[in-house]
Amino acid sequence: MGKRVLVVDDEPNIVLSLEFLMKKAGFEVEVARNGQEALAAIARRPPDVLLLDVMMPEMDGFEVCERLRADPRGRATKVVMLTARGRDSERQRGLALGADAYVTKPFSTRDLVARVKAMLEEG
Amino acid sequence: MSGPRGLLWSFLLALGGIAALLAWGAAQRLFAVDPAAARLLGAVGLAALPLAVLFGRLLEDRFLRPPRTLARALELRLEGREGDSLPAAADSLLAPLLPPLHQLLARLGELEGRLEGERAEATRALERERRRLAAILRDLAEGLLCCGADGRIQLYNDAAREILGAPPGLGLGRPYHLVLDRLALDHHWRLLRDAAGAGAEGAPVSRPFLCSTTDGARILRCRLSLLQGEAAAPAGFVLVFEDVSRRLAGTDAERFLEEMGYAxxxxxxxxxxxxxxxxxxPDRERAGFLHVIEEETARLEEILTGLSERARQFVIAQWPLSDLALADLLLLLRERLGERDLPFDLVDRTGEVWCSGDSFLLGQCLLTFLEALARDFRVLRGExxxxxxxxxxALELRWQGATPDREWFRAWLDGPLFGHRGQFxxxxxxxxxxxxxxxxxxxxxxxxxxxxPPATGLHPVARRPALPPRPEFYDFDLPLPEEELTDLLDRPLSRLVFVAFDLETTGLDPDHDEIVQIGAVRILGDRLLRGEIFDQLVDPERPIPATSTRFHGITDSMVEDAPPPAIALARFKTFVGEATLVAHNAAFDLAFLRRKEEVAGVRFDNPVLDTLLLSALLDPEIGDHSLDAAAARHGITVRARHTALGDAVATAELFLALVPRLRRRGIESLGEALAACRREARRRQRIVGAGAGTGDE
Incomplete structure (x- = not known):
């Protein structure tokens, strides 16, 4: 059975591209438009990879990540945070909250796919 | 009756009495022997008293009156109210004294003239310098405030008054904390003094920081510098400030700028x-074209990255930050915790790290955080x-024992800041x-x-300029009441702060009438501070009778928006502070103030001097001591008679004219002046039936 990716972003255009990319790379893809939807999807079935936008209204990516890690079933999920804020301190914050990678927008799609694949191979 | 005159008369009358008694007694015994001789003796006895009186008159005219006349003439001469002419007394015993006295007076006149000339020249020079300084201060857009080491204001400019919102607590010789937030200013002042005291080479001599006004209404961006005195310790500080309340309120614009960086x-x-x-x-042509788009995209990315960093710098640059050792921040925290009796054990892991920041505000943030941790989770140890x-x-505060949730964290972030009024x-x-x-x-x-933000490595502060310690265009020798320990009553009048005031009222009965206007002006030593005035209409909360409106010109509609007595009097008390009150016929005005003390929640327990009583004391021979008459006698023009402020200024000018005359009478200290007022009040009460009570109204 293929690996599952949950894409969480409130921007439909980037979701479209990410969905296309991840499917092309051979993953099973699910989409959430905000933090609440993401938590609901995780609660149903934790994904193998979470592509998580940081800046979302209401509940931001940091909070989603924190809650995911607080749930024992969410510990195995690989979290890649995507953000427009490029400061180093934001990166540190994401990593401190339990993210596995922190990618600044805009990014190279080839790099992103390669990174997700490598992450899953590491286990 | 006292002195030589009393003694003389007592002696003569006693002598006459005894002579009369003796003659009468002898006559009675003699009567049986020789009635005619006894009658003669009796007549002599009867004449003894009138004779003694006649003899006394003669002695008084000849010996006692000439010295008194001469003394009065000399007194008048010393008070400067008479010329050098002395009463001619060629036949008196004093005649030999007159020539040397005339010589002395001539010599004195010459010296006085020379002193007067020198004083006038010095005054002119001083005035020139004052005017030059005033021009510099006036043109300064920033507020400027100088304080002595005791924290009392020695100088401020118009911009300062305006920026601070003309608070009633602002005035020369008054503590700065009546107008500026004490916590922040004291903090930075102490840091500067400590740095100067440590004598470190290149120690900062000025500090930028933010500070609010005492009422919390305005946020000021300040720069504090030490004022170097002749002694090693700083003589005080200079504060330059501008109002940034509006600029800080404009954070929406700044947020937008910052957002531009990542939106x-x-x-x-x-x-x-x-x-x-x-x-x-797979299409080759399309791929090449799209490659260009990709390349341009990357370039755009580069530009935007630069923009976002600039936007961030812009936001930080609005805030005055200075280099700060984090170890110092920790010491500050420990000290504040101690002051708050909070036994929080804070372990130092700051090493030698420096950052850039406002130490006071950062400290208050962390202090608020620690207090909340201790209060909500009983956490009393951290690093x-x-x-x-x-x-x-990266600054981290770490602790064990409890994990606060996000709501708690948000409550701290958006909650009040300890010891700071609103705003942040x-x-x-x-x-x-x-x-x-x-x-x-x-x-x-x-x-x-x-x-x-990391430390800049260079102190963004002005170095000590190579100027003489006291620039020539300053005059900081204001008669400040710096000797706090000296008993107020012993202090000479020339070293005191006064507030001359006057009230306009709805009538003359303090028990039924109300205040409609308060006017006051401050006097520092012998200087009338025309810029430090209090001019306030008061809503008497009752109709103003036409009879009193005719007098002071204040109508019901004029006081419609004026504050009620309680608020106006509280403001007035702030203006007065601890100063000595001066009023003409003070008992009248005081009665009105006293009756409102309770509703206003203040007490006017300041010492009070009365210019009416002082004038009556100095010129007992004159009957009219109304403000108009007394002012006219001293060459004072009353500019706005029967407005509270106009009368207050006239009272102040009259007071300043009376002080040197009092000094010549040996009344120099506040205690002596108060006692003189009391004596004169008692004297006038005794003769009040004779119609001596000419009041101000």
Missing amino acids: WRGPLASLRAAAEILAEA LAATAGEEAV TPREILLRHGARPWLVPGEGGGRLHLDL
């Missing part, structure tokens, strides 16, 4: 991803750690430092992470 990144990411996907299509990175200095929340302050705080939950504990 484009999301769409750009979509664009790039789409372009990359399209680029993988403050700092790590220097390239982009920022920790979120606002940390945002201004470019530090986005976050809370990291840990196993049974947590840490607060702040990214602070």
